[in-house]
Each structure stands twice: as C-alpha cells, then as structure tokens.
Amino acid sequence: MNAIMIIELKKHIQDKGLLFWMLILPIIFTVLFIAMFTANVDAATKQQVILSIVPGYVVMFVFFIMISMVQVFIKDRDKGMTSRLASTPIPPYFYLLGKWIPFMYIVLVQIIVLFLFGRLVYDVPLGQPFVLLILSICLTFTVTGIGLAMSVIVRTENMGIALTQIVALGGAMLSGLWVPLEMMPDFMQTISRFLPQYWAHQAFQDAMAGNTVFTELLQTLLILFGIGVAGFVIAILRYPHFLKRSVN
Amino acid sequence: MLTITNMEKHYGKIAALKEVSLTIPSGSCYGLVGPNGAGKSTLIKILASIIHDYKGEALINEILLNHDLKEKIGYIPQDICLEEDISAIGNLHFFGKLYGIKGKQLLKRTQEVLRLVGLSERSKDKVNTFSGGMKRRLNIGCALMHQPDLIIMDEPTVGIDPQSRRYIFQMIEDFKNAGCTIIYASHYMEEVEELCDHVAFIDKGEIVENGSVAELLQKYAIPSIYIKGSNITLEVVEKYGTASTKKGGYLLQTNEPLQVMENIILYCRENNIELERLELVQPRLEDVFFTLTGSKLRD
Numbered sequence: 259m260n261a262i263m264i265i266e267l268k269k270h271i272q273d274k275g276l277l278f279w280m281l282i283l284p285i286i287f288t289v290l291f292i293a294m295f296t297a298n299v300d301a302a303t304k305q306q307v308i309l310s311i312v313p314g315y316v317v318m319f320v321f322f323i324m325i326s327m328v329q330v331f332i333k334d335r336d337k338g339m340t341s342r343l344a345s346t347p348i349p350p351y352f353y354l355l356g357k358w359i360p361f362m363y364i365v366l367v368q369i370i371v372l373f374l375f376g377r378l379v380y381d382v383p384l385g386q387p388f389v390l391l392i393l394s395i396c397l398t399f400t401v402t403g404i405g406l407a408m409s410v411i412v413r414t415e416n417m418g419i420a421l422t423q424i425v426a427l428g429g430a431m432l433s434g435l436w437v438p439l440e441m442m443p444d445f446m447q448t449i450s451r452f453l454p455q456y457w458a459h460q461a462f463q464d465a466m467a468g469n470t471v472f473t474e475l476l477q478t479l480l481i482l483f484g485i486g487v488a489g490f491v492i493a494i495l496r497y498p499h500f501l502k503r504s505v506n
Numbered sequence: 507m508l509t510i511t512n513m514e515k516h517y518g519k520i521a522a523l524k525e526v527s528l529t530i531p532s533g534s535c536y537g538l539v540g541p542n543g544a545g546k547s548t549l550i551k552i553l554a555s556i557i558h559d560y561k562g563e564a565l566i567n568e569i570l571l572n573h574d575l576k577e578k579i580g581y582i583p584q585d586i587c588l589e590e591d592i593s594a595i596g597n598l599h600f601f602g603k604l605y606g607i608k609g610k611q612l613l614k615r616t617q618e619v620l621r622l623v624g625l626s627e628r629s630k631d632k633v634n635t636f637s638g639g640m641k642r643r644l645n646i647g648c649a650l651m652h653q654p655d656l657i658i659m660d661e662p663t664v665g666i667d668p669q670s671r672r673y674i675f676q677m678i679e680d681f682k683n684a685g686c687t688i689i690y691a692s693h694y695m696e697e698v699e700e701l702c703d704h705v706a707f708i709d710k711g712e713i714v715e716n717g718s719v720a721e722l723l724q725k726y727a728i729p730s731i732y733i734k735g736s737n738i739t740l741e742v743v744e745k746y747g748t749a750s751t752k753k754g755g756y757l758l759q760t761n762e763p764l765q766v767m768e769n770i771i772l773y774c775r776e777n778n779i780e781l782e783r784l785e786l787v788q789p790r791l792e793d794v795f796f797t798l799t800g801s802k803l804r805d
Contacts, residue, residue, distance in 0.1 A: 260603070261599075261600050261603035261604055262600075262604075265589055265592060265596070265600050268591075268592060268596070269589065269591055269592070272591055337585055337586075337587065338583050338584075338585035338587050339587045341551070341556045341583065341587075342581070342583055342587035343604070344555070344556045345554040345555055345556050345576065345579070345581040346576060346601070346604040346605065347573065347576045347577055347604065347605060347606070348604050501556070504556075
C-alpha cells in the first residue's frame with residue numbers, strides 16, 4: 259500500500275493542474291465574491307459576509323477533488339493498470355487505500371491553506387484551531403470517501419465530472435454555502451440536514467467564532483465520518499465490477 | 507508444470523472459454539495463438555489471477571491457483587502499464603515493493619533488471635521520454651522484479667522496432683535457459699514458431715489443437731513449391747497439385763515436393779521453358795493457423 263501511496267503522491271505533486279483547481283481557483287473565487295457582496299455594505303455586515311464566505315467556499319471547493327479522483331481511477335482502469343495491479347499480491351482494499359490516502363493529504367493541505375489565506379487577507383478569526391483541524395480531517399475523509407465511491411462507480415470521466423458538479427454545486431446551494439440558510443425555503447433547509455456540506459459549514463463557523471458545543475461537534479464528526487466510511491464500503495463492494503471493466 | 511482442466515468462463519451469454527484443458531510443462535515456452543476474441547486474453551487473465559469467477563481449475567506444480575501463487579507469476583500485459591511521469595528506476599521500485607522486496611535487495615534487483623532490459627543508462631529518465639521499444643522492455647522488467655517461475659506474456663512485442671524485438675527475443679531465450687516457464691500469447695506466428703517449443707491454437711473459446719511446433723507443422727502444413735517462369739501457365743502447374751498465383755508466379759501445394767520439382771524441371775526442358783525461380787517453401791505455423799481457424803475475417 260505504501261508503494262502505491264508514495265507513487266501517487268509523487269504524481270500529484272508534479273501535477274500543476276491540481277494546484278490551480280485546488281488552491282488558485284478557490285482563492286480567486288473567494289476574493290471575487292467577497293468583493294462583490296461587500297461592495298456597498300457597512301463594516302459589521304462585511305464581517306458577517308466574510309465569516310460565511312470563507313468557510314463556505316472552503317467546503318464547496320474541497321468537493322472538486324472528486325474530479326481528480328475520478329480521472330486517476332478511470333485512467334488506471336483504461337490503461338490496464340488496475341488489472342496489472344490485480345495480478346500482484348496487493349489486496350483490493352490496499353489498492354483503494356493507496357489511491358485514496360494521498361488525496362486526503364491534498365485536501366487537508368487545501369483546507370489549511372484556504373483558512374490561512376482567509377486569516378491573512380480578511381483577518382477571519384480561528385477561535386478554536388484544534389477543533390478546526392479535527393473538523394478539517396473529518397471533512398477530508400468524507401469528501402475523498404465520496405470521491406472514492408464515485409470513482410469506481412462511474413463509467414466515464416465525463417460522468418464523474420457531471421456528478422461532481424451536482425454534488426459540489428448542488429450541495430453548496432442547498433447547504434447554505436452561497437446564501438444564508440435562513441433565507442432559504444423550509445423544505446430546502448430540511449434537505450440541507452442530509453448533506454455533509456451543511457454540517458461541515460455550520461461546525462466550521464462555530465469553531466471559527468469559538469462557539470463550538472461539544473455534543474454538536476460530536477454529532478457533526480460522526481455524520482461526516484459515517485459518510486466517509488460508507489464511501490469506502492461502497493468502493494470495496496464495487497471494486498470487482500470496476501476491475502472487470504479494466505481493459506487489460 | 508501448469509495443468510488447466512475444464513476451464514470455462516462466460517461473459518453473460520457469451521462463452522469466452524469452453525472446457526479448456528492444457529498441460530504446460532515446466533521450463534517450456536508455450537505459445538498461445540488464436541484470432542481476436544478467441545479467448546487468449548481471458549485465459550491469461552485467469553492464470554494471472556485477475557479473473558476469479560470461472561469454472562474448472564488451474565494447478566501450478568499440483569497447487570491450486572490461489573493468492574499466494576501470485577508471487578511465483580510474472581504477468582506482462584499487452585498494454586504498457588507504467589507510470590509515465592516516474593523514472594524507470596521508480597517504476598521498478600514500485601513493482602518490486604508490491605512484491606515485498608525492500609532495502610538493499612530492492613536496489614540490487616533493480617540494477618539487475620535494468621541491465622537485463624538494457625536500460626541501465628536511462629534508469630533515471632522519466633518513462634514519458636522513452637521510445638515504444640524501451641517502454642516495452644521496462645514493462646517486461648517490472649514483471650521480473652520478483653524473479654517469477656512462470657512468466658505470462660501477452661503480445662509483448664506489439665508496435666516496436668526490430669532491434670527491440672530482437673532484444674526481447676534474446677531475453678526470452680535467457681528466461682528459458684534459466685528454467686522459467688513461459689506462456690507467450692501472440693498474433694505473430696513467426697515469433698511463436700521461433701520462440702516456442704509447444705503451441706496451443708485457441709478459437710471461439712476452445713483449444714482446437716495443441717502440441718509441439720514440429721509435430722503440428724508435420725501434421726497440418728502442406729509443403730509448397732514456388733514456380734516462376736515465362737510461358738508457365740496455371741493449367742500446367744495444376745497438373746502437379748493445388749496451385750494459386752503469388753507475386754507473378756505460382757504456389758503449388760504438394761505432399762511430394764522434391765519429386766514434383768524434378769518433374770517440373772523435366773517438363774520445362776522438354777518444352778524449352780525458361781525457369782526464373784523454382785524453390786521449396788517451408789511450411790509455416792501460419793499455414794497451420796489458417797488451416798485450423800480459417801482465413802475469413804472475424805471482426
């Protein structure tokens with residue numbers, strides 16, 4: 259498993275496209291949207307907008323890692339690498355973990371950089387940094403877990419990109435990452451409770467403000483962790499079908 | 507010894523393998539030949555432990571094919587399965603580690619394999635800078651890191667230059683001399699004829715014939731004579747056997763080639779016909795292949 263992890267990390271580090279999608283683009287969007295929404299507002303409202311947008315865009319943009327995950331798995335499948343590795347003594351769950359864990363590192367670095375950017379440029383508070391770190395690790399696990407399941411389910415890269423857009427953008431919209439949840443209709447607020455983005459966003463905001471309630475944090479962590487585990491279980495169950503579609 | 511007994515595999519309603527039984531002697535180079543979709547790759551994937559849902563059994567030295575035997579098998583796929591953005595040495599380390607090789611042993615074995623595949627001087631270069639032949643050789647090298655007893659090669663010479671092909675042939679000869687058992691699947695009959703001691707022809711999921719190359723040539727391939735000369739007509743040639751036109755001359759199939767050649771020379775003398783070419787055409791494995799599988803297009 260370590261061999262797969264190391265080689266995947268090497269490849270990701272060399273991938274300049276990943277740097278653009280995971281860091282540069284989110285920073286550009288954050289700057290643009292904060293500038294747009296705070297153009298003619300008072301200082302208090304501006305601070306409120308910033309406190310919502312920074313964690314909101316962090317949560318939204320981490321989901322785009324799923325595109326890279328799908329690309330890596332589909333490429334492996336189509337060039338025969340999945341079959342090739344299946345012929346070695348590596349068990350399927352080590353193959354999946356070896357591919358999965360490097361993406362967790364990337365997403366964790368992404369979250370840390372984006373929060374530090376918010377801190378340095380917009381002076382956002384990081385009231386409970388340890389809670390923020392635990393939440394970031396858990397969100398990382400969730401997002402990449404969903405990405406892992408999606409990667410072995412989708413048949414084509416385009417299908418993966420389309421599904422990522424639905425999950426990332428649809429989830430962002432329904433979870434109050436773009437507009438405050440209170441402004442949304444009741445049924446949409448109910449739907450948001452079933453989405454990881456909602457739980458992550460609420461918990462991030464609380465931790466930034468230093469208002470985390472332990473039971474609520476635990477509930478959020480369990481939900482996020484549960485979704486990640488479900489993703490891994492789905493990936494394990496789906497792996498034999500994925501292998502069958504491998505060219506060689 | 508590898509023994510395959512009553513192996514069956516279906517993809518939905520399509521039978522990819524139908525009761526395939528083969529015995530592959532230890533230390534032999536065994537050719538697996540058949541048209542596209544014949545079932546070669548399916549059989550190879552089963553032996554490489556990539557496909558698990560099949561009927562029948564495969565025994566390697568009396569042991570049923572299982573996960574532990576993967577360490578004795580080196581699988582060289584038809585596609586080049588390398589990490590393009592990583593160096594040759596990085597790729598070999600990667601595959602070596604997958605088989606549990608580490609530390610000094612890994613470094614030593616990597617150098618040995620690099621020498622074996624002729625890539626020592628390019629070991630630190632990324633694979634995406636390599637030619638097709640170099641990639642093929644490295645693809646083979648990756649399967650040799652753990653020193654397998656059974657090497658399964660699926661079309662290992664597709665799309666490479668003659669020098670690399672010759673180099674790979676020499677490597678295969680070396681494997682044979684080292685006592686490895688080799689399964690060699692290919693469309694190229696001349697390669698199978700040159701490298702393999704035994705061959706199995708597979709068509710529509712069935713083994714239609716198998717045996718030593720010499721036996722099969724003797725059994726199926728009819729010797730031919732090539733005749734070319736002015737004033738020689740097809741009607742004249744057909745008197746001596748089954749004839750067809752080829753490159754401005756005629757190809758004559760006969761079971762008594764030397765006798766027929768003598769008769770043709772006599773005929774030409776008597777009729778003042780000038781012979782440009784008269785030569786014995788050795789039977790080839792390709793002829794056996796077409797005899798067994800037919801020459802109609804399959805795709």
